[in-house]
Amino acid sequence: MKIRLIPSNTDGDPEIQFLTSLLVDQSTLFDAGSAGFSCHEVALQKITNIFISHAHLDHVASLPSLLEAYIAFQLPPPMIWGSAETLLNLKELLFNNRLWPDFFELGSPKKPLIRISESVDYRPIPLDGLRVTPIPVSHVITTQGYLVESDSATVMISSDTGPTTAFWEIANQQKRLDAIILEVAFPDSMQTMANAACHLTPKAFGKEVAKLTSHDPQILAVHLKPWLRSKIVQELQDLNLKKLVVARSDCDYQFPDTQIGTN
Ligand SMILES: [Zn+2]
Numbered sequence: 001m002k003i004r005l006i007p008s009n010t011d012g013d014p015e016i017q018f019l020t021s022l023l024v025d026q027s028t029l030f031d032a033g034s035a036g037f038s039c040h041e042v043a044l045q046k047i048t049n050i051f052i053s054h055a056h057l058d059h060v061a062s063l064p065s066l067l068e069a070y071i072a073f074q075l076p077p078p079m080i081w082g083s084a085e086t087l088l089n090l091k092e093l094l095f096n097n098r099l100w101p102d103f104f105e106l107g108s109p110k111k112p113l114i115r116i117s118e119s120v121d122y123r124p125i126p127l128d129g130l131r132v133t134p135i136p137v138s139h140v141i142t143t144q145g146y147l148v149e150s151d152s153a154t155v156m157i158s159s160d161t162g163p164t165t166a167f168w169e170i171a172n173q174q175k176r177l178d179a180i181i182l183e184v185a186f187p188d189s190m191q192t193m194a195n196a197a198c199h200l201t202p203k204a205f206g207k208e209v210a211k212l213t214s215h216d217p218q219i220l221a222v223h224l225k226p227w228l229r230s231k232i233v234q235e236l237q238d239l240n241l242k243k244l245v246v247a248r249s250d251c252d253y254q255f256p257d258t259q260i261g262t263n
């Protein structure tokens, strides 16, 4: 399974991440914060399924641009998966003819501009070569993390979350677990803010990882607030977690064999 963090800043710094998009095996996108702004035309055309964990702007900002690309390519749009609440938020708050044209109304049954499908907690979704199971996590709005399985690897994606439970229970139930992509947003000095926003600090991140009892997977840290990044990285290093990597957008993360190569 190959995972790539899509770049989300204009000066090309692979460490800075304003927006969230993770591309798995070229065809399945987890969140659309930046993919519609950053992906090459060929890469975009390979995306067939998009999972939206929640409707916060850093996870949906490029979705209109991404769907416009498919109109330009004259291709059917990718399937957008989300919880009932997330899909409702997209309809009412984004594609509402105020923030963006209403793609639900503009398309036709034969030529839709947008396609949606509900992703129900704990119900596996079989895709071509992957199986995705949404798991509820603990954020300020309804948010789904994911269990992502292929024939050769199992990876979990936390999306945005504060301290949470079901995600780690599912992790401990797996026969194999190659990697966890785990958020951390604020430094320890901003714990009060992290609590209010339902995000993790490095200290809370360490406590979450300690909930793993049956596996020792690679841990990829994501979602570091750009202007607080150096402090967060320093505090993550102080956790002394041997298999912790702060994710960059110029690497392919390959599982089960983690080979971090710059492209
Ligand atoms: Zn969020």
Ligand SMILES: [Zn+2]
Binding pocket: 020, 056, 058, 059, 160, 223
């Ligand atoms: Zn976020």
